[in-house]
Amino acid sequence: MTETRHSDRANQRRVAAATLVGTTVEWYDFFIYATMAGLVFSQLFFEPAGESIGLLLSFASVGISFLFRPLGAFLAGHYGDKLGRRVILVVTLIMMGGATTLIGLLPTYESAGVIAPILLILLRVLQGVSAGGEWGGAALMAVEHAPAKRRGLAGSMPQLGVPLGLLLATGVTALMTGVISPGEQFLEWGWRIPFIASVVLIGVGYFVRMAVDESPVFKEMAEKKEQTSVPIVELFRKYWHLVLLASLIFVGNNSVGYMSTGGFIPSYATSDDIGLDNTDVLIAMTFAAAVWLLSTLGAGILSDYIGRKRTYQLGYVWLILSVWPLFLLIDTGSLANLYLGLGIICIGTGLTYGPQAALYSELFPASIRFSGVSISYAIGAILGGAFAPMIAQALLDATGSSGAIAVYLIGMCVVALIAVTLVRDRSGIDLSIHNQAEQEVGCTVFDQRPVPAAREMSSH
Structure with a gap:
């Protein structure tokens, strides 16, 4: 029995490492693009459009990838529920890393003309497809391997990959702008290095992920041959309302996250109106990523004690109260x-x-779990963060004030708070295929049947 426990813990540590490393690589790739879009892409790929329109087009290219996330989610969900979680994680990792490396090798508009932004957008689309499939597989691998009492902590591991990816992306970019290729050198060649470096990260992520066992829930499904033939059809036929609510839960976080840690804030804070230095702002973004990382880990642990729903509600109230002060503080021009x-x-x-x-x-x-989590995440990302930087820039251009941006983000957080209030907290529920009947009952407040056995927090 002791040996079994040690083996289980060792496997859980491997799963945690694999999901953390893999998602860090994926999101490093994703955030490098968003960061460069705010700093240099308007000059390198959209220069003929002029400074203001070029920046809008650059931010739009960030958002375009989100439109293809559902395609990645549909494909990954379908094959993840039929073929397994692990194979999808490896495929998405290679796809994302390959696209990122190729972006670093692209010609600019000056040397290749209109073909340059076209190729840039096509590679960004590939990043979007990969990101759409990545998160669901990583989340399920982490959560389905974990004991019921530690699912919040285990599930925070793939979540930590996002702030870690941001921290790595902004840190590398700050190193390039401040030390290795300052000034014009960064515009000429320095911006390429963070993209090309992704090829090394792909290798690391691949070997770590291949060392992990398949999810135990999927193994049970495969042994019993209970995979759904067309999981996406069943998902939308029976659980469309749950997909809608889960998507809306994400919109507040994703819109604020992409505004505060994505491409808009670096662009806004270094604009002529605010006047902060590029490298100083990138270092501040690295600090922000570190705070995000610690609070994400803390929230995962907290949710194992007070439930997922209460943790979310606390977080959205916090965001609603802090969005307006964020812009007031930035507008002072003080680092x-x-x-x-x-x-x-x-x-x-x-x-x-x-x-x-x-x-x-x-x-x-x-x-239908892989399909459900992947598609909900992808739709939430489109509704939340896809065009948040572009919308913010448009609001700023139209009103000349950051107040309109704050109102927009507060509205998104209110929607998300209402959505999370409408779902049941099912913390600790048995996730195995043997418990499918209970999992289908009481998914949301729209289902008035009682949730059996009051599992919500009884195991804590």
Whole structure:
């Protein structure tokens, strides 16, 4: 019995490492693009459009990839529920890393003309397809391997890959702008290095992920031959309302997250109106990523004690109260105030991100779980963060004030708070295929049948 426990713990540690390393690589690739879009892509690929329109087009290219996330989610969900979680994680890792490396080798508009932005957007689309399939597999591998009492903590591992990826992306970019290729050198060749470096990260992520066993829930499904033939059809036929609510739960976090840690804030804070230095702002973003990482881990642990739903509600109230002060602090032009604003907002983004993998995994029945979590995440990302930087830039251009941006983000957080209030907290529910009948009952407040056996927090 002791040997079995040690073996289980060792496997859980391998799973945690694999999901953390893999998602870090994936999101490093994703955030490098968003960071460069705010700093240099308008000059390198969209220069003929002029400074203002070029920046809007650059941010639009960030958002375009989100439109293809559902395609990645549909494909990954379908094959993940039929072929397994692990194979999808390896495929998405290679696809994302390959696209990122190729972006670093692209010609610019000056040397290749209109073909340059076209190729850039095509590779960004591949990143979107990969990101759409990545998260669901990583979340399920982490949560389905974990004991019921630690699902929040285990599920926070793939979530930590996002702030770690951001931290790595902004840190590498700050190193390039401040030390290795400052000034014009960064515009000429320095921006390419963070993209090309992704090829090394692919190898690391591949070997780590191949060392992990398949999810125990999928193994049970395969042994019993209970995989659903067309899981996506069943998902939308029986659980469309759950997909809608799960998607809306994500919109507040994703819109604020992409605004505060994505491409818009670096662009806004270094604009002529605010006047902060590129490298200083990138270092501040690295600090923000560190705060986000710690609050995400803390939120995952907290959700194992007070439930996923309460943790989310606490986080969204925090965001609603802190969005407006964030922009007031940035508008002062003080670097210290930028640090303060980002630190405050990233506590809220962590509280509304740490419990997500566990919450989503416990919402959907086993046979369509990969499809459910992947598609909900992808749709939520489109509705939330896809065009948030572009919308913010448009609001800023139209009103000349950051207040309109704050109102927009507060509205998104209110929608997400209402959505999470409408789902049941199913913390600790048995996730195995043997418990499919219970998983199908009481998924949301729209289902008035009682949730059997009051499992919500009884195991804690």
